[in-house]
Amino acid sequence: MAGVSMNDIKARIKSVNSTMQITKAMELVATSKLRRAKMRAEQSRAYGEIATEAMKKILLAPAVADSPYTRPSEGKKVCYVVIAGDRGLAGGFNVGIFRTVQSLGLENAYVIPVGKKAVEYYRGRAECLTEAFSPVDNLSVGAAMKIARLLIDGFDRGTFDRVVLVYTRFVSMISQVPTHTVLLPLERGAGGQDPMTDEDISELLSSLLPQYLGGMIYGAIAESLAAECGARRTAMNAANKNAEEMIVGLNLSYNRARQAMITQEITEIVSGAEAL
Amino acid sequence: MKEFSLQIVTPDKTAFDGKATSLLIRTAAGDVEILAGHADLLCALGTGRARIRFADGGERFAGASGGFLSVSEGTVRVAATTFEFADELDLDRAEAAKEKAEQRIKNAKSRAELDLAKAKLQRALTRIQVKTMK
Numbered sequence: 160m161a162g163v164s165m166n167d168i169k170a171r172i173k174s175v176n177s178t179m180q181i182t183k184a185m186e187l188v189a190t191s192k193l194r195r196a197k198m199r200a201e202q203s204r205a206y207g208e209i210a211t212e213a214m215k216k217i218l219l220a221p222a223v224a225d226s227p228y229t230r231p232s233e234g235k236k237v238c239y240v241v242i243a244g245d246r247g248l249a250g251g252f253n254v255g256i257f258r259t260v261q262s263l264g265l266e267n268a269y270v271i272p273v274g275k276k277a278v279e280y281y282r283g284r285a286e287c288l289t290e291a292f293s294p295v296d297n298l299s300v301g302a303a304m305k306i307a308r309l310l311i312d313g314f315d316r317g318t319f320d321r322v323v324l325v326y327t328r329f330v331s332m333i334s335q336v337p338t339h340t341v342l343l344p345l346e347r348g349a350g351g352q353d354p355m356t357d358e359d360i361s362e363l364l365s366s367l368l369p370q371y372l373g374g375m376i377y378g379a380i381a382e383s384l385a386a387e388c389g390a391r392r393t394a395m396n397a398a399n400k401n402a403e404e405m406i407v408g409l410n411l412s413y414n415r416a417r418q419a420m421i422t423q424e425i426t427e428i429v430s431g432a433e434a435l
Numbered sequence: 436m437k438e439f440s441l442q443i444v445t446p447d448k449t450a451f452d453g454k455a456t457s458l459l460i461r462t463a464a465g466d467v468e469i470l471a472g473h474a475d476l477l478c479a480l481g482t483g484r485a486r487i488r489f490a491d492g493g494e495r496f497a498g499a500s501g502g503f504l505s506v507s508e509g510t511v512r513v514a515a516t517t518f519e520f521a522d523e524l525d526l527d528r529a530e531a532a533k534e535k536a537e538q539r540i541k542n543a544k545s546r547a548e549l550d551l552a553k554a555k556l557q558r559a560l561t562r563i564q565v566k567t568m569k
Binding site: 199202203205206209210212213216217300303304363366367370373374377378381 | 442444445446447448449463477478479501502503505507512514516517
């Protein structure tokens, strides 16, 4: 008998096959979810662009110079909004996000984890402000607004003086990049004049801020969901290919083992006949 | 009447993108009507009814809340927190939201809670108003 028994190889082939069925199904699901998530991400981008543009205009005004929201951070505490996924099996998607946060420095920081994986990961590892934003899959605009209010509340009270949003950017179907943006304090543009408005600029700023932040967070969530589906699709695709390769290899050894057995049997018969 | 390009977006969708001749919308300071050639403007939106008029004489009503209105170089952009045209609104849901908000106002414990509930009530009332208006 050659090395492994034929039954063992047969069992391996069967198990690899059933794993492949699962990964194939997951790839299909991720592909169809990706299409929807991508559309959602694209639709939320328009709001992000318009809101950012308007915010830039407001920030150019000299009147916002002494707003508490533009005051440079004094190195007190940081609050991270970390957006990860709900499930694993998406390659390095969740790990990539956690690593990015790690590289930014977790000492002296609060975390608002978004998504099941983020909540699980930061429980006990960091000071979490809330665990309410999970699963990430069906978070609404309202939830994003809630996060924004939470952030502004903490910022106003001086609990932290810097807010960083960490999420995965959906670059393309095959490329997803973990990124971070500083939400607060707002960065002031240089020079510029007052935008045309009837309202007091600082008042305008504080009334727009929650909506601006909420929009940015919602956009990041939509973007991250698309990235998660993309990452899962790529990972599952690779798993399928690996499984296929394994099956080819296993089939080969199965056939070899079978051939070796036949050869051995013939040899035994022949030598048995000769001995007579 | 002259047309201008109008873009209305909310965080989760683009509600409208096209040409219009007039936009009436509730800002934090009261209703404003924007026509073609309006000077540059930037202001916060309140909660209320919005009306868009088109070159062919047609008009559409919607309920809008939150966000801001920006006019720059002849393009009008509205980035609202919610913006729903009358035909997208669900009356039953709005009625339910109204009742829930009223309950919350009664049970509100803090100032922030009360403000939030009031904003919710205002949104629900706007939706009902837009839907039942004809």
